[in-house]
Amino acid sequence: MSATFPELNSYGTLVSFALSLEQVAEARAIAAGDERVARKHQKRARQLEQIFRERLNEVVLQPLSGLDRTAYLPADELDLAALEALIARFYDDAATVAAEVLIGVDRTFRKWAEESRGF
């Protein structure tokens, strides 16, 4: 899946947006020579792929509102630390909406938000 940042209007787009952020973060971490952080983002991407495939069934599919994609777009000039801060903010907000229907995934998002703040 290539890095695209769709409008955040469904749980599918929420997870694919997260996946794109992780792909960008992995690339920036590699460019910055930080392999540990790159591996973390790679691992998250794998987990997101699983969430994408295994958690989004028709019982939980519903429209999503309240998240503005432009608030989480990773500008090219962001350094890795600033990007991690943006990712942490995204997961904080995503966890709030995920708590409605993707129960359990919200905890993962909160954990990742904490983790990104610590990078």
Place this chain on the structure above:
Amino acid sequence: MLPEVKKHYGKVQNYYDGEFVDSETDRWLDVVNPATREVIAQVPCSSRDEVTAAIDAAQAAYEEWRMTPPNIRVQPLYRLKTLMEQNYEKIARVLAQEHGKVIDEARGSVRRAIDNIEFACGIPSLLMGETLVDGAAAGIDEEAIRVPLGVFACVAPFNFPAMVPFWFWPQAVACGNTYVVKPSEQVPLSQTFIFELIEQAGFPDGVINMVHGDRVVVDALIDDPRVKGLSFVGSTPIAKLLYAKCAAAGKRVQCQGGAKNFLTVMPDANLEAVLPNMVASFFGNSGQRCLAGAVLVPVGDRADEVVEKFVAAAKSIKLGYALDPTAQMGPVAAARHYDRIMGYIQKAIDEGATLLLDGRHPQVPGYENGCFIGPTVFDHVKPDATIVREEIFGPVVAIVRVKTLDEAIALANTSAFGNASAIYTTSGKAAREYTYRVDGGNVGINLGVAAPMAYFPFGGMRDSFFGDLHGQGKDGINFFTDRRVVITRWV
């Protein structure tokens, strides 16, 4: 926009006796992408002879397959699961392209197909029989063992073309039967692609087969005495007809028919939390779900607020091509179906319902020729109006306001259908009362799409289901096996 797997899929082939086979028919139908109305494939209306060839293959494979131990029979299912995981996105995209359901919905239905394979992989445990030592008398034991029956078949609907055959055939085959799938002729591509994976999974030749076509295929399946049972999902008139024909022919039969699902909203509902779910029930899959909400029943003095918020949420739904990941609703699946839904909208207007939201002729840039109908909402609909009584199978909502929960339950129970029903409430008492009294096969509490998972039976009552044993879960095991009682005395 996600890329299409192919622009054109050519002439679709049948699959039997372990091979893809060109149909010899001279009757072909176009497969049309409903978002563009472009032809993307041709599907054969296979002949009786071709059905017979598929049944020949299934019958020939049966004896050896039934003697294959259950733990070995599930091995190709494990391999198929892996192949479907690997091709998950590709299947979903073919499905979105042929059907019009948005990509998230397409992915969700592929997931459910895989869920059913996983369930069938548990057959060695599920198929165990019952034994009672000294069950008949002292020193005489009694047991009931499960045995397969032979060739089974399914006739699949157009609304979930990739998923529905999986409600049946993995279980049937794992139980030791052999199988013939007839996909919907309107949307045969995702199932055909899945059969390419089935071919790779390594089932013995003839164990699982596919024949495309129309009623000629269905009649041939029913007329052949070697077919021991049929599973059908589609409209009520056809379900009723096939049920009668199969019963007359002495076959096992399970026929899921149409639906008209009532969603009751109590005054104590947490509207903010449940509104997206309600909207998804009515408009997900463009209303073409047998579990979709069709009639919204606000109870009591919050009706105005419920209706206002519901219409606002419906208005904000984004229509688009299924492969646009941000589209929330695609076109309806076919031009013929589009015309039918438009007819129902006009009928509701003629019968005096108040049109709050008109989804006719929406603007979908780039897809002006598509079969798009936006969310359409009628208020103050009379309980006996056509759009309350008849299945529309599209994004059209009838709102019938009532004063009490009793009235809401009575209204739902007047419907000829009994597929699904839901209540939105924060009261456990109201939820319990609703579940207990409403005459439907699948009930949602604060959930508008009460879709049973693979390990539960897919419910349905009254004109929504004809048969005894439902698809999925342990009902499936009972449908696809008989019980042989053995009484043993060693002398």
